[in-house]
Amino acid sequence: MAVYTEIPFADAAALLERLNLGTLTDLRGIQGGIENTNYFVTSEKDGATHEHVLTVFERLGFDQLPYYLHLMKHLAGHGIPVPAPAADASGEVMHRLLGKPAAVVDKLRGHSELVPTVRHNEAVGAMLARLHLAGRDFAMSQPNLRGLAWWNDTVPVVMPHLEDSQRQLLQSELAHQNHIASTPAYAALPRGPVHADLFRDNVMFEDxxxxxxxxxxxxxxxxxxxxxAVCLNDWAVSHGDPAIDGEHQPELAQAMLTAYQRVRPLSAAERSLLPAMLRAAGLRFWLSRLWDWHLPRDAAMLQPHDPTHFERVLRARATEARNLAITLLEEPALAA
Structure with missing residues (x-):
């Protein structure tokens, strides 16, 4: 989240009125993240105070957004706690603000747990499995726009900004992921709508x-x-201390995997490719952070993430993922 587009108070107020969300009383830009313009909006309606998040989309177009917004609406309708997008009188959930696509969603209660415990990881693992199952009958389809095709396109762009050892790591890992994607085991992996960015700051807890x-x-x-794997690479590794940054935290990883599998057990193909997907998730976020770090966009509150953390995660996964996955999946609770 960041602020690329300054939203005048009057424009935000008019949008809330059109959505029957009340009278705008406060508009605050949100710091953090890097993709879209985001504001907290507070309104008054029927004597009560309501809080929402207003997002103006900077890279996603009007043709792409229906997938995201209708997926959120679908998941909310299946009991998954996600912010439902507000609709206008005609039922449209995608709106226009200053010529750009925009959406207004409910502001979730609570706060993010940046130092999660076993209990937090269990809750995330179980809910992620429920989300995957809930998405099976979602009618719309759109590829992961930060998937393998994007990796292949983006690696040459960031390569000139890297040191020799980093270039070697990036090239070898990209080759490995292209190979994995061509295998029958990969083709057999269960799939459907995914969040693809479920980091600790994208989950809320209350009490x-x-x-x-x-x-x-x-x-x-x-x-x-x-x-x-994206979740495991954020929720179950060390953060902050340079001496251990990116290191695997086995108790947290085990908690998430066990809770996930109580809801949706992994298939044989998934069990065999967990090491590769841990590496794929490390590559995806190292690459996107390299891109944002070396080729930044202007924004009023932009704070690009240091890519070093995910370089460490990828190096660890590339050297240790197979033993790590074998250890995790041999636990009795995860036995096939």
Whole structure:
């Protein structure tokens, strides 16, 4: 989240009125993230205060957005705690603001747990499995726009900005992922709509209870295993301390995997390719952070993430993922 487009108070107020969300009383830009313009909006209606999030989409077009917004609406209708988009009188959930596509969604209760415990990881794992199952009958389809095709297109763009060892890692890992994607085992992976960016700051908790997943604007159809690997690479690694940054945290990883599999057990193909998907998830976010770091866009509150963290994660996954996956999947609770 960031602010690329300054939204005049009057324009935001007019949008809320059109959506029957009340009278705008406060409009605050949100700091953090890097893709879209986001504001917290507060309104008054029928004597009560209501809070929403207003998003103006900077890269996604009017042709792409229906997938994300209708997926959120679909998941909410299936009992998954996600922010439902507000519709106008005609039922449209995608809107126009300053000539750009926009949406207004409910603001979830609670806060993000940036230092998660086993309990938090269990809750995320179980809810992620429920989300995957709930998406099976979602009628729309759109590829993961930050998937393998994007990796192949983007690697040459960032390569001139890297040191030799980084270039070697990026090239070798991209070759490995292209190979994996060509195998029958990969073709057999269960797939459907995925969040694809379910980091700790995209989940809310209140009094220890998971209250919602949000920021679905990297969602797409991909393998469910990749979605799980994205979570493991953020929720079950060390953060902050340079001496251990990116290191695997086995207790947290085990908690997430066990809880996920209580809802949806992994298939044989998924079990065999967990190491590769852990590497794929590391590559995806190292690459996107390299791109944002070396080729930034102007924004009023932009704070691009340092790519070093995911370089460490990828190096660890590339050297340790197979032993890690074997250890995790041999646990009795995860036995096929």
């Amino acid at each position: 220890g209870t998971l209250t919602g997943f949000f920021d679905f604007y990297f969602a797409g159809n991909d393998t469910w295993l990749f979605d799980l």
